[in-house]
Amino acid sequence: MPIERSERLFINLSIVMLVLFFIAVLTSAFIGGLQVPAPAGTIDPAAVNQTPPFDNPGLRELVPGKRYEVVMIAQTWAFIPGEIRVPAGSEVTFRITSRDVIHGFEITGKNANVMLIPGQISLVKVKFDEPGEHYIICHEYCGVGHQTMFAKIIVEPAPQAAK
Amino acid sequence: MHQRAFARDDTYIKWQLALGFAALFLGILMGLFQGLDRMGIDLYKYVGLKSYYQGLTIHGVLNVLVFTTAFNGAFLPYVTMRALKRPMALKGGTAIAFWLMLVGVLLATWKILDNSSTVLFTFYPPLQGHPLFYLGLVLVVVSSWVTFLNILLTTRAWKQDHPGEALPLQAFISLVTYIMWFIASMGVATEVLVLILPWSLGIVEKTDPQLARTLFWLTGHPIVYFWLLPAYVSWYTMLPKQVGGKILSDPLVRLVFILFLLLSTPVGFHHQYTDPGVPPGWKAMHALLTFSVFFPSMITAYSVVASLEIGGRKAGGKGLFGWIWKLPWGDPAVTAQLLAGLGFFLGGVSGLINASYNINMVIHNTAFVPGHFHLTVGTAVTLTAMGIMYWLLPALTGKKLWGRGLALANVWLWFIGVMIFSRGQMAGGLEGMPRRTWMATATYLPLMETWDIPNKMTAIGGTLMFLGGMAFFAVMVGTLLFSRERVKVEMPAAEAIIGPEKGSPLFTKRLDVWTVVAVVLILIAYVPYLVNYLGDAAFVATGQRVW
Numbered sequence: 001m002p003i004e005r006s007e008r009l010f011i012n013l014s015i016v017m018l019v020l021f022f023i024a025v026l027t028s029a030f031i032g033g034l035q036v037p038a039p040a041g042t043i044d045p046a047a048v049n050q051t052p053p054f055d056n057p058g059l060r061e062l063v064p065g066k067r068y069e070v071v072m073i074a075q076t077w078a079f080i081p082g083e084i085r086v087p088a089g090s091e092v093t094f095r096i097t098s099r100d101v102i103h104g105f106e107i108t109g110k111n112a113n114v115m116l117i118p119g120q121i122s123l124v125k126v127k128f129d130e131p132g133e134h135y136i137i138c139h140e141y142c143g144v145g146h147q148t149m150f151a152k153i154i155v156e157p158a159p160q161a162a163k
Numbered sequence: 164m165h166q167r168a169f170a171r172d173d174t175y176i177k178w179q180l181a182l183g184f185a186a187l188f189l190g191i192l193m194g195l196f197q198g199l200d201r202m203g204i205d206l207y208k209y210v211g212l213k214s215y216y217q218g219l220t221i222h223g224v225l226n227v228l229v230f231t232t233a234f235n236g237a238f239l240p241y242v243t244m245r246a247l248k249r250p251m252a253l254k255g256g257t258a259i260a261f262w263l264m265l266v267g268v269l270l271a272t273w274k275i276l277d278n279s280s281t282v283l284f285t286f287y288p289p290l291q292g293h294p295l296f297y298l299g300l301v302l303v304v305v306s307s308w309v310t311f312l313n314i315l316l317t318t319r320a321w322k323q324d325h326p327g328e329a330l331p332l333q334a335f336i337s338l339v340t341y342i343m344w345f346i347a348s349m350g351v352a353t354e355v356l357v358l359i360l361p362w363s364l365g366i367v368e369k370t371d372p373q374l375a376r377t378l379f380w381l382t383g384h385p386i387v388y389f390w391l392l393p394a395y396v397s398w399y400t401m402l403p404k405q406v407g408g409k410i411l412s413d414p415l416v417r418l419v420f421i422l423f424l425l426l427s428t429p430v431g432f433h434h435q436y437t438d439p440g441v442p443p444g445w446k447a448m449h450a451l452l453t454f455s456v457f458f459p460s461m462i463t464a465y466s467v468v469a470s471l472e473i474g475g476r477k478a479g480g481k482g483l484f485g486w487i488w489k490l491p492w493g494d495p496a497v498t499a500q501l502l503a504g505l506g507f508f509l510g511g512v513s514g515l516i517n518a519s520y521n522i523n524m525v526i527h528n529t530a531f532v533p534g535h536f537h538l539t540v541g542t543a544v545t546l547t548a549m550g551i552m553y554w555l556l557p558a559l560t561g562k563k564l565w566g567r568g569l570a571l572a573n574v575w576l577w578f579i580g581v582m583i584f585s586r587g588q589m590a591g592g593l594e595g596m597p598r599r600t601w602m603a604t605a606t607y608l609p610l611m612e613t614w615d616i617p618n619k620m621t622a623i624g625g626t627l628m629f630l631g632g633m634a635f636f637a638v639m640v641g642t643l644l645f646s647r648e649r650v651k652v653e654m655p656a657a658e659a660i661i662g663p664e665k666g667s668p669l670f671t672k673r674l675d676v677w678t679v680v681a682v683v684l685i686l687i688a689y690v691p692y693l694v695n696y697l698g699d700a701a702f703v704a705t706g707q708r709v710w
Contacts, residue, residue, distance in 0.1 A: 001414050001666050007465055014461035018454045025520045026447060034521045036436045038443050042701045076709050101707045102287050102372055104528050108595035108610065113437050113524040117373050118289055119701030120439040135607055139528035139597035141283055143290075143709030144214050147605035 198625025223284030267302025350381025414666020499550025531592025587620025
């Protein structure tokens, strides 16, 4: 097909640009570890209260001051637990599921972002380096009270002893 | 001479346009409500709407499901008839398409207005609307299938009369648009007919929300190209004529549309990067294909701007950028499209951010996303449709356009408005502000301060867009009621510097081959995933009415 020279140049440059972008993104994900959420199992939303670990939602300490796990339930219109305290420098794994409709999960100021879909379990790991407050916000429309659905994460200064 | 033969179809094309723009009117009105909500002004209670979300369902359904589908169902048959110089082949086809659309829209709107289906335009289960809401949407899609069949039969009939010839460009790309849409619509058709309707009727008790989302987005991304491609038809083949330029290459335009046929659909997982039920490998594969579908839009950016440059230089424009000022900026039909294209540049760039796999986690489901798509469907598509109406209404009615100054005000208000609106939404999104959230009653107070300026920009920009939209409707109604001068307006059709005979017949004639390739690509992109998923499907969710 006859294509003008300058347009051919433009087309080639476009391809180079897109290939470079794509390589950059995949490198950061598959080698750098900035990965998108992966399947973490299924669950019956009607039986969330009886299914471990969701029968006992809350914060668990795995390695004191370093690693924590939060088992969380999303429902209209609250996260359970609604407030979490962890020390600065800790890595927190959130294991979350929805009891009713689709909800969303994002942490302000962090790259944590995952959908909460009834029947599916979502898994997100987040590192909190600095003391401060973060909000977990439901970012998917889940009914007329959607705008009131959030939880708080309070990152406390690390105790001197742990350092 | 063809006008009389076209009259039968034109009647229903006019009604289809009227229906589409009536939907847009209500949709835009809800947009104003949403904008003012960001300033804490609640207009919903004055018109009997129960919540922001009920208004938002009207906004989404009427703007992007009804307006776009109705506009395409009118505009592309109009283009096909003029390009082929023959009426539509299917007797009563345009009439059936209109009546299906009308009944569908009335059913869906009724069930939104009685607050039984406040499920937004994405209607994700387990949110459960009224069965008639879904049935209404089914009729809207079936109407688009009738239009597809009609265009297909019309081009077939033309080919029988012109053996061995390549289909004229405007008819070719109209047909490709509808082939793409017909294939792509199978996802949402399966979702609604197999999963949702039986479930909302109570025949089936439980459904699988993850599976429903996957089927929804199988159609949910290509639908944006179904919205966009009619604008491309105008930018590629009409705008050059309107500015005194030419199409660079006829075969290249065909190639671009074929690339959209191939790549529009197997990309749906880029809307589901954060879904727990889809493995990262599949998401990465769809990311690659999404980057590929960006490529034909890059070609378009070059080709359309080059066509404009030819026109601007012919009008006496000198220097690197001097030709830009020589374009007919006083013609609202042209200015609408120039600004639509400019908005689309920013929409495209932000779209590439959304598509970028892990970068998506920064903005997924935040206000950044509406910031993006009000530049694409909200401006590139809508402003182009308005620009098209500035010649199409005179062409259909024989009345000279009334209120040219008002039409220019429409275009500029909309453009300036969306620039402020989208900038605000994107800034808010980067600060974690969620999309489609009733901000006036939100309870995360410290965050509301962070989002104060984004919210105000959303309100101001949205209000300017609304005023621009009202100026458009004033011009339409004014032309119908007050215009006394008769004019004869023809559909613009630009000449191509490189004609179809220079292209390989594979690209100019063999749509059958490309259709098969498109289907195979979709099967590769979805079937292994779906087979694997269905082995462990989660049909566990009962319907919820939580509004």
